[in-house]
Amino acid sequence: MKAKHQRLVLALFALAGVAGAGVLAASALRDEAAYFRTPVEIRDGKASVGEPMRLGGMVAANSIRRQSDGLTINFVATDGKASVPVEFKGIVPDLFAEESGMVADGRLRGDGTFVADRILAKHDERYMPPQMGEMPKNMKAPATT
Amino acid sequence: MIAEMGLALLWIAAALACLSLVAGAVFLRGGPRELASLVRPASVAQAVLTTIAFGLLIALFVRSDMSVELVARNSNSLKPMIFKVAGTWGNHEGSMLLWLMILSLSGGLIAIFEKRLREDTLVATLAAQAALSLGFFAFLLFSSNPFKRLPVAPPDGQGLNPLLQDIGLAFHPPTLYVGYVGLSVAFSFAVGALITREIGPAFARAMRPWVLGSWIFLTLGITAGSYWAYYELGWGGWWFWDPVENVSLVPWLAGAALLHSVAVTATRNALRAWTVMLAVIGFSMSMVGTFIVRSGLLTSVHSFAVDPERGTFLLVLMAIYIGGALTLFALRAGSVAEGKKFALLSREGSLVINNLLLTTILALVLLGTLYPIVAEAMGEKISVGPPYYNRVAGPLALILCLVMVAGPLLSWRRDDGKKLWSRLPMAIFAGAAILFALILFGGRIGLLPLLGMTVAGVVAVASLAPLWGRNLRRTPLPTWGMVVAHFGVAVCLAGMGAESAFIKERLVAAAPGDIVKVGDFSVKFVGVKPVAGPNYTAIKGVLVATIPSGRSFTMRPEARTFPGLMGTAPTETNEAALLTRPGGQLYAVLGQPVPGDDGGADRYQLRLWWKPLVWWIWLGGALIAIGASLSLLGRAQLLTIWRVRRAQKAEERFAP
Numbered sequence: 001m002k003a004k005h006q007r008l009v010l011a012l013f014a015l016a017g018v019a020g021a022g023v024l025a026a027s028a029l030r031d032e033a034a035y036f037r038t039p040v041e042i043r044d045g046k047a048s049v050g051e052p053m054r055l056g057g058m059v060a061a062n063s064i065r066r067q068s069d070g071l072t073i074n075f076v077a078t079d080g081k082a083s084v085p086v087e088f089k090g091i092v093p094d095l096f097a098e099e100s101g102m103v104a105d106g107r108l109r110g111d112g113t114f115v116a117d118r119i120l121a122k123h124d125e126r127y128m129p130p131q132m133g134e135m136p137k138n139m140k141a142p143a144t145t
Numbered sequence: 146m147i148a149e150m151g152l153a154l155l156w157i158a159a160a161l162a163c164l165s166l167v168a169g170a171v172f173l174r175g176g177p178r179e180l181a182s183l184v185r186p187a188s189v190a191q192a193v194l195t196t197i198a199f200g201l202l203i204a205l206f207v208r209s210d211m212s213v214e215l216v217a218r219n220s221n222s223l224k225p226m227i228f229k230v231a232g233t234w235g236n237h238e239g240s241m242l243l244w245l246m247i248l249s250l251s252g253g254l255i256a257i258f259e260k261r262l263r264e265d266t267l268v269a270t271l272a273a274q275a276a277l278s279l280g281f282f283a284f285l286l287f288s289s290n291p292f293k294r295l296p297v298a299p300p301d302g303q304g305l306n307p308l309l310q311d312i313g314l315a316f317h318p319p320t321l322y323v324g325y326v327g328l329s330v331a332f333s334f335a336v337g338a339l340i341t342r343e344i345g346p347a348f349a350r351a352m353r354p355w356v357l358g359s360w361i362f363l364t365l366g367i368t369a370g371s372y373w374a375y376y377e378l379g380w381g382g383w384w385f386w387d388p389v390e391n392v393s394l395v396p397w398l399a400g401a402a403l404l405h406s407v408a409v410t411a412t413r414n415a416l417r418a419w420t421v422m423l424a425v426i427g428f429s430m431s432m433v434g435t436f437i438v439r440s441g442l443l444t445s446v447h448s449f450a451v452d453p454e455r456g457t458f459l460l461v462l463m464a465i466y467i468g469g470a471l472t473l474f475a476l477r478a479g480s481v482a483e484g485k486k487f488a489l490l491s492r493e494g495s496l497v498i499n500n501l502l503l504t505t506i507l508a509l510v511l512l513g514t515l516y517p518i519v520a521e522a523m524g525e526k527i528s529v530g531p532p533y534y535n536r537v538a539g540p541l542a543l544i545l546c547l548v549m550v551a552g553p554l555l556s557w558r559r560d561d562g563k564k565l566w567s568r569l570p571m572a573i574f575a576g577a578a579i580l581f582a583l584i585l586f587g588g589r590i591g592l593l594p595l596l597g598m599t600v601a602g603v604v605a606v607a608s609l610a611p612l613w614g615r616n617l618r619r620t621p622l623p624t625w626g627m628v629v630a631h632f633g634v635a636v637c638l639a640g641m642g643a644e645s646a647f648i649k650e651r652l653v654a655a656a657p658g659d660i661v662k663v664g665d666f667s668v669k670f671v672g673v674k675p676v677a678g679p680n681y682t683a684i685k686g687v688l689v690a691t692i693p694s695g696r697s698f699t700m701r702p703e704a705r706t707f708p709g710l711m712g713t714a715p716t717e718t719n720e721a722a723l724l725t726r727p728g729g730q731l732y733a734v735l736g737q738p739v740p741g742d743d744g745g746a747d748r749y750q751l752r753l754w755w756k757p758l759v760w761w762i763w764l765g766g767a768l769i770a771i772g773a774s775l776s777l778l779g780r781a782q783l784l785t786i787w788r789v790r791r792a793q794k795a796e797e798r799f800a801p
Contacts (some may be wrong), residue, residue, distance in 0.1 A: 009489060014501055021505045023536050025512055032533040033516070034524030039765025054528050069747050070739035090652060091719075091736035091750050093381075105530070 034105065043082035047108055055084065055104045055114050064098055075116070077102065094113040148213050148292040151201035155242075155292075158194040158249065159282035160189045162275040165252075169272025170673030173265060173340065181268045185256040186797040188271050191278070192253025199233075199246040202291055204568040206233045212298035215239060215291050223680050231315040237293035237439060237455075240318060244435065245285055247326040248278045251355075261351045270337030277329055280462045288455050308694075317373055321393055325431040327359020328396055331403060332428035335421045336470055339477045346415050349410035351716035352424065356407055357777040360400040361770050367393050368766030379734045381754045383644070383762055386534040392434030395507055399427040400501040403665040403771075405496050406591055415484035415493055419500070425474060428506070429467045436463050437514070488559035493550035509537045512757075540594045546600045546638065550607040550630055562597045568610060576603035583646075587778060590646040597642030601716055605635035622779025630772025635767025643758035650755075654739045654748045664755030666690045666731055668700075673735070673749060681707045682722075686735040686749065690724055698724050729757040 044098045047053055057077035064075045072089045075098075085105060096102060096119060104116035165187045172180040205213050206229050211575040219236040220229055235242045252274040259267060285291070313370040334352045338344045370393065382392065402422040432717045436459045451627045487493040513529040520527045579602040583595055608631035611624060613750045649664040657672040683705040691697040700722035707716045724731040736750025 013498075017501050017505055021509055021537070022540075025509050028536045029513070029516065029529065030534045032536065034528045034530055034531065036528060039355060052530075052532075066739065071652055071750060091734060091752055105528075 038079045039077055039082040039084045040079055042084050042108065042114075049108050049110050052105075052107060055086070055106070055116070057084070057102065059096070059098050059100060059102055061099050077104070084114050085112070085116045086116055087120055090119075092119055147201050147205055147210070148294060151198045151205075152286075152292040153291065154194045154198040155282065155286060158191045159279065159286065160193040161194070162249075162279045163614065165191070165275035166272050166279060169268045169275070170380040172425065173272070175232065181264060184268050184271045184275075184540055185534060186247075186258040188275065189251040191275070192249040192256075195242075195246045195249040199242055202239060202242060203230055203233045205292075206230060211300070211489060212294055214293045214295045217295060217299050217302045219302065221680070223235060223301075225679050226443065227312070228579070229314060234318055236283070238289045239446035240322075241281070241285050241439070242291050243291050243319060244282045244322055245278060246324055246587070247322055248281060248329055250781045251327060251330045252333075255333075255355075259351060261347060262337075263341065263347075265349070266337050266341045266343045268337075269340040270333045273336040273340075274329065277333065277466060281465065283464060284458050288458050291650045317366060320362050320369060324359045324361075324363030324366050324400075325393075325396060328400060328428040328431050330355040331360070331424040332470065335424035336473060336511055339421060339473050339539050342480060342773035343475065344481050346411050346414050346419060349407050349417075350790070353404070353407050353411055353761070354777055354780050355422075356400060356404045356427075356571050357773050359771045360397070360404055361777065363393070363397045363400055364766060364770040367397055368763050368770070370765050373765070376723060377718075379721050381650075381721070381732050381734070381752075381756070383759065385610055386513075386531045388514045389438055391435050391510050391534075392430075393512055394432040395514075396434060397429055398503050399423060399430050402500045402507070403427050405503075406500050409493050409496050410484070413485050413487065413493055415487060416500075417484045418478050418481045420677040421481070422474060422478075423504075425467075426504075427469070429463075431513075432459075432463045432466065436460060437518075452480065453630070455788075464761045471733045473710065476515075482586075487557070489665070490555065490562060490565070491559045492555045492557045493551065495548055495555055497551060498548050499545065502548065506541050506545070508540050509541075510534065513561070519675075535593065539597075543593075543596055543600050546604050547636065549634065550603055553611050553631065554607070555625060561661075569607065572607035572610070575606040576600065578602070587646065589688075594642040594646035597638050598646065601642060603637045606630060608635060621775045624778060626772045626774070626776030628772070629775060630769045631773055632770025633765045633770075635765070636761050636768055640758045640761025640763075640765060644756050644762070647757040648754060651751075651753045653751050653753075661751065661753060663731070663753045664757075665693055666753075666755065668731075668748070668753060671752060676703070678705065681705045684735065684738075686722075686733075686751070688722070688733055688751075690731055692726070700724055700731070700733050702733045725760060729755060730753055730759050734775075737741070767770045 027053050032052070034054045035047070036054045036056060037047050039055070039057050041047060044057070055077060057079045060076040060078045060083060064073060066073050072087065073092065074085060074087050076083045077086050078084075086106075087109075088104070088106075103120045104114065105118045105120075106114055106116035165184050168180040168183045168187070170226040172178070186671075198573065205216055206220055207226070209216065209220060209229065211217045211222075215236060215238050219239075221233045224232065230684045232239075236414055252271060255267075255274065256271055256793060258269075262270070263481060284796060295716070316735075320655045331352055334348065334355070338348045367390075370390070371383050374385065374390075375381070385433050403426075405419045406416050409416045413579075436456070439455070513533050517527045517529055550572060551565060552567070576599050580595070580599045583590060583598060589594070608628055610630055651661055651663045653661055655661060655670040657670060659670045661668045661670065667690075669689045669691070670687060673684050673686050676683050683703045685701050685703045688700040688702070689697050690700055703720040705720060707718070719734050719736075722733045724733075732754040734752040736752060739748040739750060
């Protein structure tokens with residue numbers, strides 16, 4: 001190869017690389033980005049069944065139920081306007097409690113239950129998830145829908 | 146008095162930075178030479194004063210001086226001493242002072258040790274370093290004063306986030322900061338060389354040890370942070386693609402690209418503009434990382450304060466520095482003379498591909514990290530998680546490793562494809578053997594772990610190839626460094642692949658006496674007992690793990706409760722128990738008590754993982770750091786001379 005063409009070839013390589021990376025990133029982002037949803041958005045049908053998403057809300061008072069296997073828990077997540085039943089199998093994080101904030105990664109099941117793969121709780125008042133900031137401080141769960 | 150003295154020292158140090166900047170700038174504009182001779186001592190004095198100020202802040206924490214707001218908010222007199230000291234940088238203000246101290250120390254070290262550069266380039270470099278520190282002095286003094294007094298001192302402090310009360314905290318942030326801020330030296334060198342137009346092998350050789358040094362610390366910091374998250378968070382993962390992890394990975398990737406491209410510039414005088422560009426990008430990524438973490442845009446244990454004013458301040462600083470450096474680059478890039486030519490199939494060619502891949506991965510990780518922030522600004526809430534990163538970074542990293550197989554075996558300028566093949570049969574054989582063994586005996590394995598372990602085998606064998614047929618005593622240290630670091634990548638990759646492919650997990654609600662099987666272990670849950678720590682209470686689980694040979698080991702995972710101090714809420718943490726075996730680690734977490742039918746807690750949630758070869762991941766990280774250290778030692782002139790002399794003496798001794 002002529003030395004003159006070297007820069008051109010390198011530049012073409014770089015261009016092809018960047019274009020490929022761009023396509024890769026765009027398709028991966030379209031498939032894998034999880035949307036942050038609130039219970040009211042789920043009630044309004046903005047989330048479809050099976051789509052990966054992140055649910056944020058408060059754990060409603062007196063809603064935590066433990067199944068007899070000792071591992072699966074059910075609770076209701078609420079944002080003060082709507083409620084979503086959540087099921088989770090595993091060890092809940094340290095500060096997971098009723099009437100405090102939580103964020104769950106998972107998917108919506110056909111029956112309207114949100115099945116969580118992972119639950120994050122807000123750590124303490126200094127580490128509030130920004131998405132939780134918009135919710136009223138002393139919200140009450142609405143009547144179960 | 147201590148707090149006031151610390152603040153005064155910071156102001157004086159800031160004035161010295163101002164002096165270095167102005168004196169340097171006037172000298173470079175044709176001012177008198179006397180001004181240039183001011184810059185070195187001013188940089189050294191600035192470093193000394195800032196270090197003393199940081200020492201004074203540590204003293205305030207050690208003495209638990211609750212009249213200082215920062216101490217009252219982040220410390221407590223009951224805390225163990227090591228966490229009082231570590232608490233100094235376990236908060237926003239203290240960590241910014243640490244950042245500034247390292248920035249000033251870097252400038253001081255250049256002023257003392259750098260003798261290879263032309264005087265005007267050195268002055269320009271030190272002035273650039275002073276300009277950087279001046280901005281961060283302004284940030285600290287105007288919006289994040291760590292020495293601020295409270296009008297009334299509270300009786301005791303609010304304590305430190307329990308997650309941060311760990312020995313890992315004592316080492317992880319300072320190590321990472323040295324790496325982050327060490328890249329500022331490369332940035333200042335690049336700016337200095339652009340100003341005086343001295344871009345060539347001499348500049349690259351002067352910059353190389355600094356790049357290597359900060360990259361070593363970044364590697365150690367990321368490895369330590371990964372291990373800390375692994376055992377402290379109790380989730381059993383070693384990398385979460387958390388934004389905070391990503392912003393430490395991005396400068397590391399830039400540093401890795403830079404230390405390879407600077408090798409080309411130093412040895413072959415090629416890729417000159419690209420090396421300068423990467424030097425600018427490296428520290429820019431450090432600043433982006435600091436901005437994202439410290440501005441409160443992200444929520445994690447790393448973001449200490451949500452304060453829009455501080456975020457804006459950092460954003461403006463960052464825009465000035467990055468924008469300024471890029472503008473300077475754009476103005477001068479045209480005048481950077483074209484470097485030496487090389488064929489595509491050559492050492493240089495492979496390093497160009499290495500750089501392209503590293504910067505592409507960097508861009509994709511940065512995109513995934515920033516995209517949710519940008520999307521949120523436009524009203525859409527999105528989170529980008531591990532699937533995205535694994536899908537984009539995984540394949541590219543594997544291709545990068547394959548380039549790493551070939552690169553060190555190629556000669557500079559041009560090489561022959563057939564010759565390359567003749568150097569590779571052992572490595573290809575190793576890879577093929579691993580691939581067949583995994584397909585035949587490995588069971589169902591994901592594609593990425595399968596390819597990862599195969600490539601790891603190829604890289605492991607090929608990385609040793611540069612040593613074949615050489616006199617090992619005469620092999621230069623930098624070559625040893627490259628071999629060890631590349632071998633470390635293989636070890637790390639093998640650990641990641643094996644852990645992902647063969648992990649075994651059990652989640653149970655166990656009553657005392659129950660036996661849980663996980664992997665080759667049978668784990669007996671003996672029971673729990675309450676224990677009291679220095680500043681927490683805990684439930685300690687007792688597990689006995691037995692391996693097939695009959696040997697048994699006791700494991701004690703804990704669930705700790707830290708009482709709320711001075712009006713804050715109590716906090717709980719899980720302390721995982723780890724059992725390290727040659728083949729991997731057994732990882733146990735004690736969860737919550739499971740209320741029985743009568744209301745009493747007779748069962749406990751228990752999560753067990755068998756993680757094959759998991760510790761190879763951190764061993765690999767350590768090997769990479771060791772390799773880079775050997776390389777750095779080899780670049781230190783004195784040591785090379787000593788080694789050559791010793792080899793000569795040894796030869797004389799054996800001569801007839």
